[in-house]
Amino acid sequence: MSKSMKQQFIFKRAALTMVVALIALFPVTNEATYSSVAASGETTPVASTESTTLEQKIDSILKDPKLQGGITGVSVRKADTGERIYSNHGDIRLRPASNMKLLTGSTAMDILGPEYQFLTEVLTDGQVKGKMVHGNLYLKGKGDPTLLKKDLDQFAKDLKAKGIDKINGNLIADDSWYDDVRYSQDLNWSDEHNYVGAQVSALTLSPNEDYDAGTVIVEVNPGNKTGDLPKVTLTPETSSVEIVNNATTIAKGAAKSISIEREHGTNRIIIEGKIPLDGTRSQSWSAVWDPSMLALDVFHRSLKAEGIKIVGNGGMKIGVTPSNATVLTSKKSMPLSELFIPFMKLSNNGHAETLVKEMGKVQRGEGSWDAGLAVMKEKLKEFGVNTDTVVLRDGSGMSHKNLVSADEFTTLLYNIQGKSWFPAFEASLPIAGNPERMIGGTLRNRMGDSSAAGNVKAKTGSITGVSTLSGYVTAKDGTELIFSMLINNYVTGPVTPIEDAIAKALAEYEF
Structure with missing residues (x-):
């Protein structure tokens, strides 16, 4: 050398x-970092040691490439003090999608109460003489979204038990409890045929115990042989809608391509496409054009099944029950605390909009969206929400014009914990990873094998370009937390794994 x-x-x-x-x-x-897999499967730098702060963990998850170009609001508070311990764009107003139901649900619980029930009545403006009603028979709805065919059957049985077998007058549907505006102001016309955008009427009918009011279940099965029209059934059976069957049964083993869609502005349900002889059934919950006439038509069928006939020149129509009419039979719905299970677990849009109108009717004597949303805003202010920063356009979250920040959601969820009705409200929230439909709800297939399973209780939300999740979770050391995540303007999904990753991080954290 x-x-x-x-x-x-x-x-x-x-x-x-x-x-x-x-x-x-x-x-x-x-602060030293290394490359780690993000919620979406992409790689992103994250803090490397076990002592990583909660802020670092969430910030790392939010670096997911799927969120680039959009905006995500996240807010986390301690449930016992309301102290905000994390915020990312938490004060920015964003579209909440179905997280709007947290606002609608909490205000409805406070204004109407967990024991509140909706009423449906059968009345007459005439007299019962012998076996005949001399006058009109009214089916008057007061908002019940849980009315079923079996309830109308029971009404008919009640009339039969009174000895009635004829009605010398008209059969009239009364939906005047609410105004005649059937769609919320920002609903897309392309959603009108679908159950998520069904008309809201004071008199309506549900096809089953999911209580999608104002809809019929259309089921399409193969015909008996190739070339036959497929078999179509409706639940409930009704002639208030017209089935236009343009579909065809094809050979076994071929591909199925069935579409079921109601024609805009009519009650014509168009069925098109092909279904093989060995094909599985196709089903659609189709919203009808006029829920009141659906209920009246099914009631008419119930009357006929009990042998009760309309005689003379009587027919079926829409009308208003006179104030001096006599009640012949009636039914109250389940209490609000029970209705909240399908409402919140399954994120039922129709229930949300009905509650808005009902709050307006009860508080201001006007069953309208304008009255109901105004009542909601007043109540939210009482709950500590800064109502100067929110925009309320409907009760369900279908509108892309609703605006609420993540911080306001966590403020709401903190402040309502002391309300007497809060246990019923909390019980209605979907529970992560629980496979039971009416327990796990829209979270039943999420966060299953993690510390978030059975722990996260939260409301989901989803419309085009928007995904949201807000609710409650307990951290690993027992600290109870409140969170809200509002993802807006994403293009490439899904982004729910990002929400799940944050929820899991909260569940696994030790303070």
Whole structure:
């Protein structure tokens, strides 16, 4: 080795010794990072040690590439004090999607009460003489979204038990408890045929115990042989809608392509496409054009099944019950605390909009969206929500014009915890990872194998470009937390794994 090379070697060795000494004196801090897999499967840098702060954990998750170009509001509070311990764009107003139901549900619980029930009545403006009603028979709805065919059957049985077998007058549907505006102001016309956008009427009917009011279940099965029209059934059976069957039964093993869609502005349900002989059934919950006439038609069928006939020149029509009419029979719905299970667990839009109108009717004598939303805003202010920063356009969250921040959601969820009705409200929230439909609800297939399962109780939300999740979770050390996540303007999904990752991080954290 030459003298110059030997000097270079000694210098490098001395430098290395100095670096090692410096590392010993000043160890690497917690902020050191390494590459990790993000919620979406992409790689993103995250803090490397077990002592990573909650802020670092959530910030890391929010670096997911799927969120680039959009905006995500996140707010986390301690449930016992309301202290905000994390916020990312928490004060920015964003579209909440079905997280709007947290606002609608909490205000309805407070204004109407958990024991509140909706009423449906059968009345006459005439007299019952012998076996005949001399006058009109009214089916008067007062908002019950849980009315079923079996309830109308019972009404008919009640009339039969009174000895009635003839009605010398008209059969009239009365939906005047609410106004005649059937769609919320921002509903897309393309959603009108679907159960998520069904008309809201004071007199309506549900096809089953999911209580999608104002809809019929259309079921399509293969015909008996190739070339036959498929078999179509309706639940409930009704002649208030017209089935236009343009579909065809094709050979076994072929691909199925069935579409079921109600024609805009009519009650014509168009069925098109092909279904193989060995094909599985196709089903659709189709919203009808006139829920009141659907209920009246099914009631008419119930009357006929009991041998009760409309005689003379009587027919079926829409009308208003006179104030002096006599109640012949009636039914109250389940209490609000029970209705909240399908409402919140399954995120039922129709229930939300009905509650808005009912709050307006009860508080202001006007069953309209304008009255109901005004009542909601007043109540939310009482709950500590800064109502100067929110925009309320409907009760369900279908509108893309609703605006609420994540911080206001966590403020609401903190402040309502002391209300007498809160246990019923909390019980209605979907529970992560629970496979039971009316327990896990819209979270039943999420966060199953994690500390968030059975722990996260939260409301989901989803419309085009929007995904949201807000609710409650208990951290690993028992600290109870409140959170809200509002993801807006994403293009490439799904983004629910990002929400789930944050929820899991909260569930696994130790303070």
